[in-house]
Amino acid sequence: MVTGTWREWTLDDASAWLSEPGADDDKYRRGVLGVITGSPDYPGAAVLGVEAAHRTGVGMVRFTGPRAVRQAVLAARPETVAVPGRVQAWLLGSGMDSTNRSFRLAGELQHALASGLPSVLDAGGLDLVGSHTGPTVITPHRRELARLLHDRDIPCTVEEIDADPAAWAERTAQQLRVAVLLKGAVTHLCDPDGTRITVTESTHWLASAGTGDVLGGIIGALAATHHERLAHDAAAITHLAATAALIHSEAARRASDAWEGGPVTALDVAHAVPAVVGGLLRR
Template identity: 85%
Template sequence: MGTGTWREWTADDASEWLSAPGADDDKYRRGVLGVITGSADFPGAAVLGVEAAHRTGVGMVRFTGPRAVRQAVLAARPETVAVAGRVQAWLLGSGMDSSNRSFMLAGELQHALASGLPAVLDAGGLDLVGTHVGPTVITPHSRELARLLNDRDVECTPEEVEADPTGWAERTAHRLRVAVLLKGAVTHVCDPEGTALTVTAATHWLASAGTGDVLGGIIGALAATHHDRLAEEAGAITRLAATAAFIHSEAARRASEAWAGGPVTALDIAQAVPPVVGGLIRR
Protein backbone atom coordinates (compact mmCIF):
# COMPACT_ATOMS: atom_id res chain seq x y z
CA MET A 1 0.00 0.00 0.00
CA GLY A 2 2.86 2.39 0.78
CA THR A 3 3.76 4.73 -2.07
CA GLY A 4 6.22 7.27 -0.60
CA THR A 5 9.99 7.16 -0.53
CA TRP A 6 11.05 6.43 3.00
CA ARG A 7 14.47 7.18 4.43
CA GLU A 8 16.19 6.47 7.74
CA TRP A 9 16.54 9.50 10.03
CA THR A 10 20.15 9.76 11.18
CA ALA A 11 22.18 11.35 13.97
CA ASP A 12 23.23 14.09 11.55
CA ASP A 13 19.57 14.79 10.74
CA ALA A 14 18.58 14.87 14.40
CA SER A 15 21.49 17.12 15.39
CA GLU A 16 20.17 19.87 13.10
CA TRP A 17 17.07 20.17 15.32
CA LEU A 18 18.92 20.54 18.61
CA SER A 19 20.80 23.45 20.13
CA ALA A 20 22.06 24.50 23.53
CA PRO A 21 20.50 27.60 25.12
CA GLY A 22 22.32 30.88 24.58
CA ALA A 23 23.06 33.76 26.91
CA ASP A 24 19.85 35.54 25.92
CA ASP A 25 17.56 32.53 26.36
CA ASP A 26 15.14 32.22 29.25
CA LYS A 27 12.57 29.55 30.10
CA TYR A 28 10.01 31.03 27.71
CA ARG A 29 12.41 31.17 24.77
CA ARG A 30 13.35 27.56 25.51
CA GLY A 31 9.65 26.71 25.42
CA VAL A 32 6.89 25.85 27.84
CA LEU A 33 5.23 22.46 27.42
CA GLY A 34 1.70 22.06 28.71
CA VAL A 35 0.93 18.49 29.80
CA ILE A 36 -2.47 16.90 30.41
CA THR A 37 -1.77 13.20 30.90
CA GLY A 38 -2.16 10.36 33.37
CA SER A 39 -5.09 9.10 35.40
CA ALA A 40 -5.81 7.51 38.75
CA ASP A 41 -5.20 4.13 37.11
CA PHE A 42 -2.04 5.19 35.25
CA PRO A 43 -0.32 8.04 37.12
CA GLY A 44 3.07 6.76 36.02
CA ALA A 45 2.39 7.79 32.43
CA ALA A 46 2.31 11.42 33.53
CA VAL A 47 5.44 11.05 35.66
CA LEU A 48 7.39 9.47 32.79
CA GLY A 49 6.31 12.01 30.18
CA VAL A 50 7.10 14.96 32.44
CA GLU A 51 10.47 13.43 33.39
CA ALA A 52 11.40 12.94 29.73
CA ALA A 53 10.33 16.46 28.77
CA HIS A 54 12.50 17.99 31.50
CA ARG A 55 15.44 15.79 30.48
CA THR A 56 15.15 16.88 26.84
CA GLY A 57 15.87 20.51 27.74
CA VAL A 58 12.54 22.34 27.58
CA GLY A 59 12.32 25.63 29.48
CA MET A 60 9.34 24.69 31.64
CA VAL A 61 6.81 21.91 32.02
CA ARG A 62 3.35 23.00 33.09
CA PHE A 63 1.25 20.04 34.29
CA THR A 64 -2.50 20.62 34.51
CA GLY A 65 -3.63 17.01 34.29
CA PRO A 66 -5.85 15.20 36.78
CA ARG A 67 -5.55 16.50 40.32
CA ALA A 68 -4.99 12.99 41.67
CA VAL A 69 -1.87 12.68 39.50
CA ARG A 70 -0.26 16.02 40.30
CA GLN A 71 1.16 14.87 43.63
CA ALA A 72 3.05 12.03 41.91
CA VAL A 73 4.35 14.38 39.21
CA LEU A 74 5.55 16.99 41.70
CA ALA A 75 7.15 14.36 43.93
CA ALA A 76 9.21 13.13 40.98
CA ARG A 77 9.93 16.52 39.38
CA PRO A 78 9.37 19.40 41.82
CA GLU A 79 10.39 22.00 39.20
CA THR A 80 7.16 21.23 37.34
CA VAL A 81 4.60 24.06 37.47
CA ALA A 82 1.17 22.70 38.38
CA VAL A 83 -1.07 25.68 37.64
CA ALA A 84 -2.57 26.86 34.35
CA GLY A 85 -0.81 29.57 32.40
CA ARG A 86 1.24 30.31 29.30
CA VAL A 87 2.28 27.30 27.21
CA GLN A 88 3.77 26.93 23.72
CA ALA A 89 2.96 23.28 22.92
CA TRP A 90 0.82 20.49 24.37
CA LEU A 91 1.27 16.81 25.25
CA LEU A 92 -2.14 15.20 25.70
CA GLY A 93 -3.60 11.80 26.43
CA SER A 94 -0.84 9.50 27.71
CA GLY A 95 -2.15 7.17 30.40
CA MET A 96 -5.77 8.19 29.86
CA ASP A 97 -8.87 6.22 28.83
CA SER A 98 -10.81 8.04 26.12
CA SER A 99 -14.01 6.20 27.15
CA ASN A 100 -13.79 7.38 30.75
CA ARG A 101 -13.28 11.17 30.72
CA SER A 102 -14.86 13.45 33.25
CA PHE A 103 -16.70 16.48 31.95
CA MET A 104 -14.01 18.73 33.42
CA LEU A 105 -11.14 16.77 31.83
CA ALA A 106 -12.87 16.76 28.45
CA GLY A 107 -13.23 20.52 28.68
CA GLU A 108 -9.57 21.00 29.58
CA LEU A 109 -8.44 18.86 26.64
CA GLN A 110 -10.69 20.75 24.22
CA HIS A 111 -9.48 24.07 25.57
CA ALA A 112 -5.88 22.99 24.94
CA LEU A 113 -6.70 21.91 21.39
CA ALA A 114 -8.58 25.14 20.70
CA SER A 115 -5.37 27.08 21.36
CA GLY A 116 -4.00 26.21 17.91
CA LEU A 117 -0.61 25.45 19.48
CA PRO A 118 1.48 22.42 18.44
CA ALA A 119 0.08 19.24 19.95
CA VAL A 120 1.23 15.68 20.56
CA LEU A 121 -1.74 13.29 20.88
CA ASP A 122 -0.96 9.97 22.53
CA ALA A 123 -2.98 6.98 23.78
CA GLY A 124 -6.17 8.31 25.38
CA GLY A 125 -5.94 11.53 23.35
CA LEU A 126 -5.87 9.92 19.91
CA ASP A 127 -9.63 10.17 19.42
CA LEU A 128 -9.33 13.97 19.60
CA VAL A 129 -7.47 14.15 16.29
CA GLY A 130 -9.29 16.39 13.85
CA THR A 131 -10.49 18.82 16.52
CA HIS A 132 -7.23 20.77 16.44
CA VAL A 133 -5.96 23.27 13.87
CA GLY A 134 -2.36 23.60 15.04
CA PRO A 135 0.59 21.40 14.01
CA THR A 136 -0.29 17.93 15.29
CA VAL A 137 1.44 14.57 15.58
CA ILE A 138 -0.30 11.40 16.74
CA THR A 139 1.77 8.58 18.29
CA PRO A 140 -0.11 5.26 18.10
CA HIS A 141 1.16 1.70 18.13
CA SER A 142 -0.48 -0.79 15.77
CA ARG A 143 -3.43 -1.64 18.04
CA GLU A 144 -4.19 1.99 18.74
CA LEU A 145 -3.97 2.89 15.06
CA ALA A 146 -6.35 0.08 14.08
CA ARG A 147 -8.83 1.20 16.75
CA LEU A 148 -8.59 4.84 15.65
CA LEU A 149 -9.23 3.95 12.00
CA ASN A 150 -12.05 1.55 12.80
CA ASP A 151 -13.75 4.31 14.78
CA ARG A 152 -13.58 6.38 11.58
CA ASP A 153 -15.08 3.68 9.35
CA VAL A 154 -11.77 2.40 7.96
CA GLU A 155 -11.62 -1.33 8.55
CA CYS A 156 -8.24 -2.73 9.54
CA THR A 157 -6.70 -4.98 12.17
CA PRO A 158 -3.52 -4.58 14.22
CA GLU A 159 -2.08 -7.47 12.23
CA GLU A 160 -2.72 -5.65 8.96
CA VAL A 161 -1.01 -2.52 10.32
CA GLU A 162 1.99 -4.57 11.42
CA ALA A 163 2.20 -6.24 7.99
CA ASP A 164 2.22 -2.89 6.12
CA PRO A 165 3.23 -0.08 8.50
CA THR A 166 4.35 2.26 5.71
CA GLY A 167 1.05 1.99 3.92
CA TRP A 168 -1.14 2.41 6.97
CA ALA A 169 0.93 5.30 8.33
CA GLU A 170 0.65 7.11 5.00
CA ARG A 171 -3.05 6.40 4.68
CA THR A 172 -3.71 7.69 8.20
CA ALA A 173 -1.68 10.87 7.62
CA HIS A 174 -3.62 11.67 4.46
CA ARG A 175 -7.02 10.80 5.90
CA LEU A 176 -6.58 12.67 9.19
CA ARG A 177 -4.32 15.46 7.84
CA VAL A 178 -1.78 15.17 10.64
CA ALA A 179 1.73 13.83 11.13
CA VAL A 180 1.74 10.20 12.19
CA LEU A 181 4.39 8.49 14.31
CA LEU A 182 3.60 4.76 14.18
CA LYS A 183 5.59 3.06 16.93
CA GLY A 184 7.35 -0.26 16.42
CA ALA A 185 10.75 -1.92 16.12
CA VAL A 186 10.99 0.39 13.13
CA THR A 187 9.13 3.61 13.86
CA HIS A 188 7.47 5.22 10.85
CA VAL A 189 6.96 8.99 10.80
CA CYS A 190 5.10 10.66 7.93
CA ASP A 191 2.76 13.50 7.04
CA PRO A 192 0.26 14.49 4.33
CA GLU A 193 2.94 16.52 2.51
CA GLY A 194 4.97 13.42 1.70
CA THR A 195 7.69 13.48 4.36
CA ALA A 196 8.37 9.81 5.18
CA LEU A 197 11.01 8.85 7.74
CA THR A 198 12.01 5.74 9.66
CA VAL A 199 13.88 5.26 12.91
CA THR A 200 15.12 1.74 13.59
CA ALA A 201 15.30 0.83 17.27
CA ALA A 202 18.86 0.57 18.55
CA THR A 203 17.74 -2.01 21.13
CA HIS A 204 14.63 -4.14 21.47
CA TRP A 205 14.64 -3.62 25.24
CA LEU A 206 12.49 -0.62 24.27
CA ALA A 207 9.52 -2.98 24.06
CA SER A 208 8.34 -2.44 27.64
CA ALA A 209 5.69 -0.54 29.54
CA GLY A 210 6.04 3.22 29.78
CA THR A 211 8.53 3.76 26.97
CA GLY A 212 5.85 5.34 24.79
CA ASP A 213 5.12 7.85 27.55
CA VAL A 214 8.80 8.80 27.54
CA LEU A 215 8.71 9.27 23.77
CA GLY A 216 5.69 11.56 24.09
CA GLY A 217 7.54 13.75 26.57
CA ILE A 218 10.54 14.06 24.26
CA ILE A 219 8.37 15.04 21.28
CA GLY A 220 6.44 17.54 23.37
CA ALA A 221 9.62 19.15 24.65
CA LEU A 222 11.03 19.54 21.14
CA ALA A 223 7.75 21.00 19.89
CA ALA A 224 7.74 23.57 22.71
CA THR A 225 11.38 24.49 22.12
CA HIS A 226 10.67 24.98 18.40
CA HIS A 227 7.36 26.81 18.84
CA ASP A 228 8.51 29.79 16.75
CA ARG A 229 9.58 27.53 13.87
CA LEU A 230 6.31 25.59 14.03
CA ALA A 231 4.29 28.81 13.86
CA GLU A 232 5.86 29.43 10.46
CA GLU A 233 6.31 25.85 9.25
CA ALA A 234 3.72 23.42 10.63
CA GLY A 235 5.30 20.52 8.75
CA ALA A 236 8.42 20.77 10.89
CA ILE A 237 6.61 18.73 13.52
CA THR A 238 7.22 15.60 11.44
CA ARG A 239 10.99 16.02 11.58
CA LEU A 240 10.84 16.94 15.26
CA ALA A 241 8.93 13.72 15.92
CA ALA A 242 11.57 11.72 14.03
CA THR A 243 14.28 13.48 16.01
CA ALA A 244 12.49 12.53 19.23
CA ALA A 245 12.26 8.90 18.09
CA PHE A 246 16.00 8.92 17.37
CA ILE A 247 16.82 10.39 20.81
CA HIS A 248 14.49 7.83 22.42
CA SER A 249 16.20 4.93 20.64
CA GLU A 250 19.71 6.12 21.45
CA ALA A 251 18.80 6.76 25.10
CA ALA A 252 17.51 3.20 25.36
CA ARG A 253 20.74 1.87 23.84
CA ARG A 254 22.85 3.95 26.21
CA ALA A 255 20.79 2.88 29.23
CA SER A 256 21.07 -0.78 28.26
CA GLU A 257 24.83 -0.52 27.74
CA ALA A 258 25.14 0.81 31.29
CA TRP A 259 23.76 -2.60 32.36
CA ALA A 260 26.03 -4.65 30.05
CA GLY A 261 23.36 -4.83 27.38
CA GLY A 262 20.68 -5.89 29.83
CA PRO A 263 17.06 -4.81 30.28
CA VAL A 264 16.09 -1.24 31.01
CA THR A 265 13.00 0.53 32.34
CA ALA A 266 11.21 3.52 30.90
CA LEU A 267 12.64 5.72 33.65
CA ASP A 268 16.16 4.51 32.80
CA ILE A 269 15.55 5.68 29.23
CA ALA A 270 14.28 9.10 30.31
CA GLN A 271 17.32 9.59 32.53
CA ALA A 272 19.66 8.69 29.64
CA VAL A 273 18.22 11.42 27.39
CA PRO A 274 20.52 14.34 28.44
CA PRO A 275 23.82 12.76 27.29
CA VAL A 276 22.20 11.77 24.00
CA VAL A 277 20.98 15.34 23.45
CA GLY A 278 24.37 16.71 24.46
CA GLY A 279 26.17 14.41 22.07
CA LEU A 280 23.92 15.38 19.17
CA ILE A 281 24.43 19.08 19.91
CA ARG A 282 28.21 18.59 19.87
CA ARG A 283 28.00 17.13 16.37
Protein backbone atom coordinates in the same frame (compact mmCIF):
# COMPACT_ATOMS: atom_id res chain seq x y z
CA MET B 1 -0.82 -0.59 -0.92
CA VAL B 2 1.99 1.33 -2.64
CA THR B 3 4.00 3.92 -0.75
CA GLY B 4 6.71 6.36 -1.72
CA THR B 5 10.36 6.35 -0.75
CA TRP B 6 11.18 6.23 2.96
CA ARG B 7 14.52 7.27 4.43
CA GLU B 8 16.17 6.44 7.74
CA TRP B 9 16.65 9.41 10.07
CA THR B 10 20.30 9.80 11.08
CA LEU B 11 22.23 11.28 13.98
CA ASP B 12 23.27 14.17 11.72
CA ASP B 13 19.63 14.76 10.78
CA ALA B 14 18.65 14.89 14.43
CA SER B 15 21.53 17.14 15.48
CA ALA B 16 20.36 19.78 13.02
CA TRP B 17 17.13 20.15 15.02
CA LEU B 18 18.82 20.73 18.39
CA SER B 19 20.39 23.85 19.84
CA GLU B 20 21.78 25.01 23.16
CA PRO B 21 20.22 27.92 25.05
CA GLY B 22 21.87 31.25 24.38
CA ALA B 23 22.76 34.07 26.75
CA ASP B 24 19.51 35.86 25.93
CA ASP B 25 17.25 32.84 26.41
CA ASP B 26 14.92 32.44 29.37
CA LYS B 27 12.46 29.68 30.24
CA TYR B 28 9.75 31.17 28.03
CA ARG B 29 11.95 31.61 24.98
CA ARG B 30 13.28 28.09 25.54
CA GLY B 31 9.71 26.80 25.49
CA VAL B 32 6.93 25.89 27.91
CA LEU B 33 5.28 22.51 27.47
CA GLY B 34 1.74 22.10 28.75
CA VAL B 35 0.95 18.55 29.83
CA ILE B 36 -2.45 16.97 30.40
CA THR B 37 -1.74 13.29 30.91
CA GLY B 38 -2.14 10.45 33.40
CA SER B 39 -5.04 9.25 35.47
CA PRO B 40 -5.60 7.79 38.94
CA ASP B 41 -5.15 4.34 37.38
CA TYR B 42 -2.02 5.33 35.41
CA PRO B 43 -0.23 8.18 37.20
CA GLY B 44 3.13 6.84 36.05
CA ALA B 45 2.41 7.89 32.47
CA ALA B 46 2.35 11.51 33.57
CA VAL B 47 5.48 11.13 35.69
CA LEU B 48 7.43 9.55 32.83
CA GLY B 49 6.34 12.09 30.22
CA VAL B 50 7.15 15.03 32.46
CA GLU B 51 10.50 13.50 33.43
CA ALA B 52 11.46 13.01 29.78
CA ALA B 53 10.39 16.52 28.80
CA HIS B 54 12.53 18.09 31.53
CA ARG B 55 15.53 16.01 30.54
CA THR B 56 15.21 16.94 26.86
CA GLY B 57 15.91 20.58 27.73
CA VAL B 58 12.57 22.39 27.64
CA GLY B 59 12.35 25.70 29.51
CA MET B 60 9.38 24.74 31.69
CA VAL B 61 6.83 21.98 32.05
CA ARG B 62 3.37 23.07 33.15
CA PHE B 63 1.29 20.09 34.32
CA THR B 64 -2.45 20.67 34.48
CA GLY B 65 -3.60 17.06 34.30
CA PRO B 66 -5.91 15.32 36.77
CA ARG B 67 -5.57 16.65 40.30
CA ALA B 68 -4.99 13.18 41.73
CA VAL B 69 -1.90 12.79 39.55
CA ARG B 70 -0.23 16.11 40.36
CA GLN B 71 1.20 14.92 43.67
CA ALA B 72 3.08 12.10 41.95
CA VAL B 73 4.39 14.45 39.25
CA LEU B 74 5.58 17.05 41.75
CA ALA B 75 7.19 14.42 43.97
CA ALA B 76 9.27 13.23 41.01
CA ARG B 77 9.98 16.64 39.44
CA PRO B 78 9.36 19.50 41.90
CA GLU B 79 10.35 22.13 39.31
CA THR B 80 7.16 21.33 37.39
CA VAL B 81 4.60 24.13 37.52
CA ALA B 82 1.17 22.77 38.43
CA VAL B 83 -1.10 25.74 37.73
CA PRO B 84 -2.59 26.91 34.40
CA GLY B 85 -0.77 29.58 32.44
CA ARG B 86 1.23 30.33 29.34
CA VAL B 87 2.35 27.36 27.24
CA GLN B 88 3.82 26.98 23.75
CA ALA B 89 3.01 23.33 22.98
CA TRP B 90 0.88 20.52 24.40
CA LEU B 91 1.33 16.85 25.30
CA LEU B 92 -2.09 15.24 25.70
CA GLY B 93 -3.58 11.85 26.48
CA SER B 94 -0.85 9.54 27.76
CA GLY B 95 -2.18 7.23 30.48
CA MET B 96 -5.80 8.27 29.96
CA ASP B 97 -8.92 6.32 29.06
CA SER B 98 -10.75 8.02 26.21
CA THR B 99 -14.01 6.31 27.24
CA ASN B 100 -13.89 7.61 30.79
CA ARG B 101 -13.31 11.38 30.75
CA SER B 102 -14.88 13.75 33.18
CA PHE B 103 -16.70 16.77 31.77
CA ARG B 104 -13.98 19.02 33.17
CA LEU B 105 -11.13 16.99 31.68
CA ALA B 106 -12.81 16.85 28.29
CA GLY B 107 -13.16 20.63 28.38
CA GLU B 108 -9.48 21.11 29.26
CA LEU B 109 -8.36 18.87 26.41
CA GLN B 110 -10.59 20.63 23.90
CA HIS B 111 -9.40 24.02 25.12
CA ALA B 112 -5.80 22.95 24.59
CA LEU B 113 -6.51 21.72 21.06
CA ALA B 114 -8.39 24.92 20.21
CA SER B 115 -5.34 27.02 21.16
CA GLY B 116 -3.68 26.57 17.76
CA LEU B 117 -0.46 25.48 19.47
CA PRO B 118 1.63 22.44 18.46
CA SER B 119 0.22 19.27 20.03
CA VAL B 120 1.27 15.68 20.64
CA LEU B 121 -1.69 13.28 20.90
CA ASP B 122 -0.88 9.98 22.57
CA ALA B 123 -2.85 6.97 23.80
CA GLY B 124 -6.06 8.25 25.43
CA GLY B 125 -5.92 11.44 23.37
CA LEU B 126 -5.81 9.85 19.93
CA ASP B 127 -9.57 10.06 19.44
CA LEU B 128 -9.29 13.86 19.59
CA VAL B 129 -7.48 14.08 16.26
CA GLY B 130 -9.54 16.23 13.94
CA SER B 131 -10.36 18.77 16.64
CA HIS B 132 -6.77 20.09 16.66
CA THR B 133 -6.09 23.54 15.24
CA GLY B 134 -2.28 23.64 15.33
CA PRO B 135 0.57 21.44 14.08
CA THR B 136 -0.15 17.99 15.52
CA VAL B 137 1.46 14.57 15.61
CA ILE B 138 -0.29 11.39 16.77
CA THR B 139 1.79 8.57 18.29
CA PRO B 140 -0.12 5.27 18.12
CA HIS B 141 1.21 1.74 18.28
CA ARG B 142 -0.39 -0.71 15.86
CA ARG B 143 -3.31 -1.72 18.13
CA GLU B 144 -4.15 1.91 18.86
CA LEU B 145 -3.98 2.74 15.17
CA ALA B 146 -6.32 -0.10 14.26
CA ARG B 147 -8.79 1.08 16.88
CA LEU B 148 -8.55 4.71 15.76
CA LEU B 149 -9.15 3.85 12.12
CA HIS B 150 -12.01 1.49 12.98
CA ASP B 151 -13.68 4.31 14.93
CA ARG B 152 -13.31 6.51 11.82
CA ASP B 153 -15.05 3.85 9.67
CA ILE B 154 -11.81 2.86 7.96
CA PRO B 155 -11.68 -0.96 7.99
CA CYS B 156 -8.35 -2.10 9.38
CA THR B 157 -6.93 -4.88 11.54
CA VAL B 158 -3.76 -5.18 13.61
CA GLU B 159 -2.63 -7.97 11.27
CA GLU B 160 -3.01 -5.71 8.24
CA ILE B 161 -0.94 -2.99 9.92
CA ASP B 162 1.74 -5.53 10.84
CA ALA B 163 1.89 -6.65 7.21
CA ASP B 164 2.44 -3.12 5.85
CA PRO B 165 3.00 -0.49 8.56
CA ALA B 166 4.46 2.04 6.12
CA ALA B 167 1.35 2.01 3.95
CA TRP B 168 -1.02 2.30 6.90
CA ALA B 169 0.96 5.16 8.44
CA GLU B 170 0.83 6.97 5.12
CA ARG B 171 -2.87 6.30 4.63
CA THR B 172 -3.62 7.56 8.13
CA ALA B 173 -1.70 10.79 7.51
CA GLN B 174 -3.65 11.39 4.31
CA GLN B 175 -7.05 10.44 5.72
CA LEU B 176 -6.76 12.33 9.00
CA ARG B 177 -4.57 15.19 7.70
CA VAL B 178 -2.11 14.91 10.55
CA ALA B 179 1.50 13.86 11.13
CA VAL B 180 1.72 10.22 12.17
CA LEU B 181 4.36 8.45 14.27
CA LEU B 182 3.54 4.74 14.13
CA LYS B 183 5.57 3.06 16.86
CA GLY B 184 7.30 -0.26 16.33
CA ALA B 185 10.70 -1.94 16.01
CA VAL B 186 10.88 0.31 12.96
CA THR B 187 8.98 3.52 13.66
CA HIS B 188 7.31 5.10 10.63
CA LEU B 189 6.74 8.86 10.49
CA CYS B 190 4.86 10.63 7.74
CA ASP B 191 2.58 13.56 7.07
CA PRO B 192 0.11 14.77 4.43
CA ASP B 193 2.91 16.75 2.73
CA GLY B 194 4.70 13.55 1.73
CA THR B 195 7.44 13.35 4.35
CA ARG B 196 8.37 9.69 4.95
CA ILE B 197 10.92 8.84 7.65
CA THR B 198 11.89 5.67 9.50
CA VAL B 199 13.70 5.28 12.82
CA THR B 200 14.96 1.79 13.65
CA GLU B 201 15.14 0.81 17.33
CA SER B 202 18.67 0.41 18.64
CA THR B 203 17.49 -2.19 21.17
CA HIS B 204 14.35 -4.27 21.49
CA TRP B 205 14.42 -3.72 25.26
CA LEU B 206 12.31 -0.67 24.39
CA ALA B 207 9.33 -3.03 24.15
CA SER B 208 8.28 -2.39 27.74
CA ALA B 209 5.66 -0.43 29.65
CA GLY B 210 6.08 3.32 29.86
CA THR B 211 8.62 3.85 27.11
CA GLY B 212 5.94 5.36 24.87
CA ASP B 213 5.18 7.91 27.59
CA VAL B 214 8.87 8.87 27.59
CA LEU B 215 8.78 9.32 23.82
CA GLY B 216 5.75 11.60 24.13
CA GLY B 217 7.60 13.79 26.60
CA ILE B 218 10.60 14.11 24.29
CA ILE B 219 8.43 15.07 21.32
CA GLY B 220 6.49 17.58 23.41
CA ALA B 221 9.68 19.20 24.67
CA LEU B 222 11.08 19.59 21.16
CA ALA B 223 7.78 21.04 19.93
CA ALA B 224 7.85 23.60 22.74
CA THR B 225 11.46 24.62 22.11
CA HIS B 226 10.69 25.01 18.41
CA HIS B 227 7.36 26.82 18.86
CA GLU B 228 8.52 29.83 16.83
CA ARG B 229 9.50 27.62 13.87
CA LEU B 230 6.24 25.68 14.08
CA ALA B 231 4.22 28.90 13.99
CA HIS B 232 5.19 29.35 10.32
CA ASP B 233 6.26 25.81 9.35
CA ALA B 234 3.72 23.29 10.60
CA ALA B 235 5.36 20.43 8.70
CA ALA B 236 8.43 20.75 10.92
CA ILE B 237 6.60 18.76 13.58
CA THR B 238 7.26 15.56 11.59
CA HIS B 239 11.02 16.17 11.64
CA LEU B 240 10.91 17.04 15.33
CA ALA B 241 9.04 13.80 16.05
CA ALA B 242 11.66 11.87 14.06
CA THR B 243 14.40 13.56 16.07
CA ALA B 244 12.60 12.60 19.28
CA ALA B 245 12.28 8.98 18.13
CA LEU B 246 15.99 8.83 17.43
CA ILE B 247 16.86 10.40 20.81
CA HIS B 248 14.52 7.86 22.44
CA SER B 249 16.23 4.96 20.64
CA GLU B 250 19.73 6.15 21.46
CA ALA B 251 18.80 6.75 25.11
CA ALA B 252 17.55 3.16 25.34
CA ARG B 253 20.79 1.88 23.85
CA ARG B 254 22.89 3.90 26.30
CA ALA B 255 20.77 2.75 29.23
CA SER B 256 21.09 -0.88 28.17
CA ASP B 257 24.84 -0.55 27.62
CA ALA B 258 25.16 0.66 31.21
CA TRP B 259 23.83 -2.78 32.21
CA GLU B 260 26.06 -4.65 29.73
CA GLY B 261 23.25 -4.97 27.22
CA GLY B 262 20.65 -5.90 29.82
CA PRO B 263 17.03 -4.81 30.18
CA VAL B 264 16.03 -1.22 30.85
CA THR B 265 13.01 0.52 32.33
CA ALA B 266 11.22 3.54 30.96
CA LEU B 267 12.76 5.72 33.66
CA ASP B 268 16.22 4.46 32.69
CA VAL B 269 15.53 5.66 29.17
CA ALA B 270 14.40 9.09 30.37
CA HIS B 271 17.51 9.46 32.55
CA ALA B 272 19.76 8.72 29.56
CA VAL B 273 18.22 11.45 27.38
CA PRO B 274 20.51 14.36 28.45
CA ALA B 275 23.66 12.46 27.45
CA VAL B 276 22.15 11.72 24.01
CA VAL B 277 21.12 15.35 23.52
CA GLY B 278 24.58 16.49 24.60
CA GLY B 279 26.24 14.12 22.15
CA LEU B 280 24.06 15.32 19.30
CA LEU B 281 24.82 18.96 20.12
CA ARG B 282 28.55 18.22 19.85
CA ARG B 283 28.22 16.78 16.33
